[in-house]
Amino acid sequence: MRQRFPITVKFQVMDIRFYNTLTHQVDPFIPIEPGQVTMYNCGPTVYDYAHIGNFRAFVFADMLRRFLELAGFNVTQVMNITDVGHMTEDQLADGGGQDKMQLAASKLKAAKKQGVAKVDNPDDPYQVADYFTQAFLEDSRALGLKIADEHDTHMPHATAHVTQMIAMIEKLIASGHAYVADGGAVYYGVESFADYGKLSGNTLDKLRGGAGGRVADEHQASKRHPGDFLLWKADSSHIMKWPSPWGEGYPGWHIECSAMATHVHGKQIIDIHTGGEDNIFPHHECEIAQSCGASGQSHFANVWMHTRFLLVEGEKMSKSKGNFFTVRQLIDDGIDPAVIRFELLKSHYRSNMNFTRKGLADSASAVQKLRGVVDALVADGVEAEPVDVTHPVVGAFANALADDLNMSGAVGGLFKWLGEVGTADAKSSQTPGEILGVLRKIDTVLGVLNATDGVGDSDGAFNAEALASQIDQARAAKDFATADRLRQELTDAGYDVMTTKEGTTARKKLV
Numbered sequence: 001m002r003q004r005f006p007i008t009v010k011f012q013v014m015d016i017r018f019y020n021t022l023t024h025q026v027d028p029f030i031p032i033e034p035g036q037v038t039m040y041n042c043g044p045t046v047y048d049y050a051h052i053g054n055f056r057a058f059v060f061a062d063m064l065r066r067f068l069e070l071a072g073f074n075v076t077q078v079m080n081i082t083d084v085g086h087m088t089e090d091q092l093a094d095g096g097g098q099d100k101m102q103l104a105a106s107k108l109k110a111a112k113k114q115g116v117a118k119v120d121n122p123d124d125p126y127q128v129a130d131y132f133t134q135a136f137l138e139d140s141r142a143l144g145l146k147i148a149d150e151h152d153t154h155m156p157h158a159t160a161h162v163t164q165m166i167a168m169i170e171k172l173i174a175s176g177h178a179y180v181a182d183g184g185a186v187y188y189g190v191e192s193f194a195d196y197g198k199l200s201g202n203t204l205d206k207l208r209g210g211a212g213g214r215v216a217d218e219h220q221a222s223k224r225h226p227g228d229f230l231l232w233k234a235d236s237s238h239i240m241k242w243p244s245p246w247g248e249g250y251p252g253w254h255i256e257c258s259a260m261a262t263h264v265h266g267k268q269i270i271d272i273h274t275g276g277e278d279n280i281f282p283h284h285e286c287e288i289a290q291s292c293g294a295s296g297q298s299h300f301a302n303v304w305m306h307t308r309f310l311l312v313e314g315e316k317m318s319k320s321k322g323n324f325f326t327v328r329q330l331i332d333d334g335i336d337p338a339v340i341r342f343e344l345l346k347s348h349y350r351s352n353m354n355f356t357r358k359g360l361a362d363s364a365s366a367v368q369k370l371r372g373v374v375d376a377l378v379a380d381g382v383e384a385e386p387v388d389v390t391h392p393v394v395g396a397f398a399n400a401l402a403d404d405l406n407m408s409g410a411v412g413g414l415f416k417w418l419g420e421v422g423t424a425d426a427k428s429s430q431t432p433g434e435i436l437g438v439l440r441k442i443d444t445v446l447g448v449l450n451a452t453d454g455v456g457d458s459d460g461a462f463n464a465e466a467l468a469s470q471i472d473q474a475r476a477a478k479d480f481a482t483a484d485r486l487r488q489e490l491t492d493a494g495y496d497v498m499t500t501k502e503g504t505t506a507r508k509k510l511v
C-alpha cells in the first residue's frame with residue numbers, strides 16, 4: 001500500500017489576516033458571528049459592457065468568497081447593480097454632469113442593428129440597464145463568478161430599492177446628518193460626522209481646501225460645507241425619477257450602496273466591503289458616513305478591501321490608446337475565460353496588475369498544466385479522494401491565501417508540488433486519487449478546471465458539447481468518417497478534441 005502524506009500543516013481559520021484600508025494595516029480577520037461572513041461588493045454600473053479592470057475587482061471578490069468558503073465559513077455575498085441613470089460626474093463626485101444614458105442608448109441601438117440586442121426601445125433606460133445587466137451576468141458566468149448564479153436574491157438593483165434609500169435619507173435628516181437645500185437637493189452634512197475622512201484621509205480641513213479635487217459642483221452655493229454630498233436630487237426632467245418627500249427626482253450614488261447593503265444583509269454592520277481603489281473616495285467614505293449616521297453604530301463594515309487598478313501593457317486602459325478590453329472581446333478573440341480568470345487572479349490584489357499578452361500566454365500554460373494533470377487522471381479512471389484544508393498541500397495553499405490573499409505564493413506552492421508529483425519519491429507518498437482530490441479542492445478557489453464555452457455559445461450558435469457527443473455516437477455506430485468530419489469541425493472552430501474511454505471532450509484552445 002502506498003504511503004500517504006504525513007499531515008504536517010494544521011490549518012486554522014484564526015490565522016486569516018487581511019489588509020484593512022480603514023486601519024491602514026494587516027489585521028487578524030475575526031467575523032462578527034463565528035463561522036459566518038457577510039460581504040458587500042460594489043458592483044457594476046450597467047451602461048456599458050464591463051471591462052477587464054472592472055472584472056479584476058469582481059474576480060477578486062469571488063476569489064475572496066471562495067477562499068473563505070474553503071476556510072470553512074458560510075459566506076453571504078451581496079453585489080449591487082447600479083442601474084439608476086447616473087451621470088458621469090456622479091461617479092466622480094456627487095451630482096451634476098452629463099448623462100451617460102445617451103451614450104449607452106446609442107451603443108444599444110448599434111447592438112440592435114447588429115442583431116445582438118433584442119430590445120424594442122433602446123432609448124428606454126430600463127431596457128438599456130437590463131441589456132447591460134444581462135451582458136454582465138453572461139461575462140460573470142463565463143469567468144466563474146458564483147454571485148452571478150445568485151442574481152435573483154443577492155444582486156440588488158438600485159432601481160428596486162429607492163424606497164429603502166428614501167427611508168435612510170429621512171433617518172439622516174431626522175438625526176441631523178442631512179439637510180434639505182435649495183431646489184429639493186438633500187445633502188449629507190459632512191461636519192455632522194466626526195469620522196469623515198478616516199478611510200481615505202480626506203478629512204474635512206483638506207476637503208475645505210479642495211482636496212480630492214472633485215468637491216465643486218453646480219450646487220456648491222447651497223451647501224453648508226464644500227464636502228457635503230448629494231443624497232437626493234429633485235429633478236422631474238431626469239431620465240429616471242421617483243416621487244419623494246423632496247420632490248420627484250433621483251437618489252445620489254453613495255446612498256444606493258448604504259441602503260442596499262443594509263437591506264439585503266438585514267444588518268447594520270457587516271464583515272467585509274470591497275471595491276476598486278477609486279471607490280475609496282468619495283464613494284466608500286460617504287457610505288460609511290451615511291450608514292453609521294443612520295444606524296448610530298461606530299462601524300458599517302469592519303474590513304474594507306480595495307483592489308489596485310489594472311493596467312494594460314503598463315498603461316492606463318483607454319479607448320483612444322486601443323488597449324481597452326472587455327471580457328467578451330477577449331473571449332471572441334478565442335481566449336478561454338478560465339485563462340482570463342487566472343490572469344486576473346494571479347497577482348496580488350494590492351499591487352497594480354499589468355495585463356499583457358505574455359501574461360495571458362503564461363496563464364494559458366498554467367491552466368493547461370492543471371487541466372492536463374486532471375484529464376490524465378480522469379482518463380485513467382481515477383476517482384478523487386475527499387481532502388480538505390488539513391491536507392498539507394491544500395493547507396499550504398489556504399495558508400498563503402490566509403496571509404492577505406497571497407495568490408502568487410499560493411499558486412507558486414501548488415506548481416512546485418505539481419512539479420514534484422511526477423518524481424519517484426512523490427509517487428510513493430501519494431495516491432492518484434489524493435492528487436486529484438487536492439487539485440479539485442484547490443480549484444474550488446481557482447475555478448479554472450471546468451472549461452466554459454464562453455459568452456454567447458449558450459445561444460446555440462456553436463454547441464461544442466453536442467458535437468462531442470455526436471462524435472461518440474458516430475464512433476459507437478462505427479461511422480468513423482462522420483466522427484472525423486465532426487472532429488475537424490471542432491478543431492477548425494478552435495477546440496482541442498480528446499477521446500478517452502470516458503468519451504469525447506472538446507475544449508476551447510486556451511489562447
Ligand code: AMP
Nearest residue numbers: 044045053054056057275276279309310
Ligand atoms: P463601475 O462599473 O465604474 O462602477 O466600476 C465597477 C468596479 O470596477 C468598481 O469597484 C471600480 O473601482 C472597479 N474598477 C474600475 N476600473 C478599474 C481598473 N482599471 N482596475 C481595477 N478595478 C477597476
Ligand code: ZN
Nearest residue numbers: 042043257283
Ligand atoms: Zn458601492
